[in-house]
Amino acid sequence: MGSTFQRVMNPHIIIFLRIIHLVTGQFKIIPPDNPVIGVIGKGVILPCQLKAKTISERLSVQWIFTTNSEKIDVSTYDGKNTQNPVSEDKRYQGRTNFFHTEFNKGNVSLYLKNVMVSDKGKYTCSVFFENWYDEVVVELNVAATGDESSIFLNGHVGQGIGLTCKSQGWFPEPIVVWLDSKGDMRKEEVTIQNTKTSSGLFDVVSSMNLEPRSDMEVSCRIINDLLNTARESRVLFSDVFFPSASPWMTAFLVILFLNVAVIAAIAYKLKSNSKRTLDAKQNKKKMETEKEYLKEALETEEKTNKGAKAENRKRLARYQVELDFWEAQSHAVPITVNPDCRELELRVSGALDTKSHASESAELSAASTVPVLVGQEGFTAGKHYWEVEVEQQQDWVLGVVREKGEQEEGGLLPTQDYWALHRSQGELFASEGDVRVEKEQLRCSVIGVLLDLEESQVKFYEAVQMLLLVTIPISLAKEPVEMFHPFVPRREGTFTPFAIRPVRIPVPLKAL
Secondary structure, rough: HHHHHHHHHHHHHHHHHHHHHHHHEEEEEOOOOOOOOEOOOOOOEEEEEEEEEOOOOOOOEEEEEOOOOOOOEEEEEOOOOOOOOOEHHHHHHEEEEEEEHHHHHHHHOEEEOOOOOOHHEEEEEEEOOOOOOEEEEEEEEEEEOOOOOOEEEEEEEEEEEEEEEEEEEEEOOOOEEEEOOOOOOOOOEEEEEEEOOOOOOEEEEEEEEOOOOOOEEEEEEEOOOOOOOOEEEEEOOOOOHHOOOHHHHHHHHEEEEHHHHHHHHOOOHHHHHHHHHHHHHHHHHHHHHHHHHHHHHHHHHHHHHHHHHHHHHHHHHHHHHHHHHHHHHHOOOOOOEEOOOOOEEEEOOOOOOOOOOOOOOOOEEEEEOOOOOOOEEEOOEEEEEEEEEEEOOOOEEEEEEEEEEOOOOOOOOOOOOEEEEEEEEEEEEEEOOOOOOOOOHHOOHHHHHHHOOOOOOOEEOOOOOOEEEEEEEOOOOOOOEEEOOOEEEEEEOOOEEEEOOOOOOOEEEEOO
16 A cells, blocks of 8 residues: 555656755855945935846835844835835835836845934845745945044143044944154054944043154054955154153264264165166066057956946946935825916926917927916925826926916916926927937936925926926026925816826835
C-alpha cells in the first residue's frame, strides 16, 4: 500500500517543485551592497531593486521600520487600490515618496525626507505579487557634521595656559584630537565632555593645558568617521603668553633657529646642485612620457563614462521635476464654479473668437475673446493647487484672474489682470510673452495649476505625467488686499464648466 501511495504522490510533488522554481526564477530582489548613510535634515533614498522580466501593475510594496519594541509600517504602495494606492504611518506623514515612473524598471526604492536621529535602524522592503513574495533588509545609518570648532583661552593654569575647544550638532558622537604643528597628536592630557541634546545630537567640549617650552602651534580637530568629515581650528601662541617667559630668550631662540636654517639650506643646495643638473634631462623625458600616457587614459575614460553621466543627469532632472510636482500637489484646495455661472471674457492671443461665425481661422498673432467661468473661491496669500480635465478636440483657456474694485454689470469681473494657459489650433500658449509649449507636451488630458503668491508666480503642470509646462510671473499691484480667483473653460454651447478633478490627498497607512 505504501508503494502505491508513493507512486501517486511523487508526480504531484515534482510538478509543485517545478512551479515554485519557475515563479522564484522570474523575480529577484537585489540587496544593497552596504548600509545607507543619511545626513540629518536632508533626504535619503532607501534602495530596493526588483529584477524581473515584466513588472505587474498589481505589484504591492511595503516598507517596515523595525525597532526594539515595535514594527512601524512606514509606507505602502498597493497596486490593487486604484483610488488611494499609497498610505503612510502618521509618524512619517508627508516624509516618504515612491518613484512611480520607475516601477516598470523594478525600482521600488523609498525616498525619505528630513532625516532624523530616530530614523536610524533597519528597514524591510517587502514586495508582493499574486503568487510570489520576497523581502530585503536595508540598514540606514544617520550622521551629521557639526558647526565650525573654536578654541578659547581659559587663562593661566600654573605655568601653562588652559585651552577649550567647542563645537555643536554632531552625530554620532565624534572623535576629538589635539595636534601640534607637525600634525601629530599632542602629549598633554586631554579631557572630553560630550553632551547629548534633546534632538539626539552631540555638543562637544574638550580641554587641555598648554605647557611652556612645548610646541606653540595647537590644532583642535573634531572627526565624524561615518561621513569622513572633520572640523578643525588652529592657533599659534608666543612665549609672551606664559607668566615666566623672557622676551630676550625668545629673540635669541628665533635668531638661532634662523641661522641654523640658513646654514642647512646652503649645505643642501651645494650638495644637490650637481645631481640636479644630471637628472634634469631624464626627468623631463620621463614627465613627457607620463603626460602622453595620462592624456590617452583620460580620453578613454571620458568616452567610456560619457553615456553613463548623461543618463544619470537625465534621471536626476526627472526626479527633481517629480519632487516639485509632489510639493505643488501638497497645497491642493477644492475649487467650485460660481452658482450664477458668472462669465468672464478675456482677450487671448492666438485664440478663436467663439462669438464669431467666420469660416477662416484666426492668425496666431491676432487677439480675440473667449468665455470662461470664474470660481467662487478667492485667495489673497499662500500657495493653492487644483486640477482641471480638458478636452482634446476643443480649444480652451484656464488660469487665474485678479479681482480689483467693484464688479461690472452682468456679473463680469475686470479683465485686465489675468495669467492663463490656453489651447488654440492645436498649440498651447502662455498669456505672458507669447510662449509656446513644446509639441511633445501637447497631449494634455489634465492640467494642474499652482497659484504661488509667496513667490509671485503661477505654474501650469501636465498632471498625468507630472511635467511642468510653463511658469508665469505675477505682477502684484499696490492695493492693500488683492483677491485672486481661478477660472476654467466652459463646454462648447453650454454654461457647464470643464470637469474640475479632485486631487487625492494621502491617507493614514492601512496594513496589507
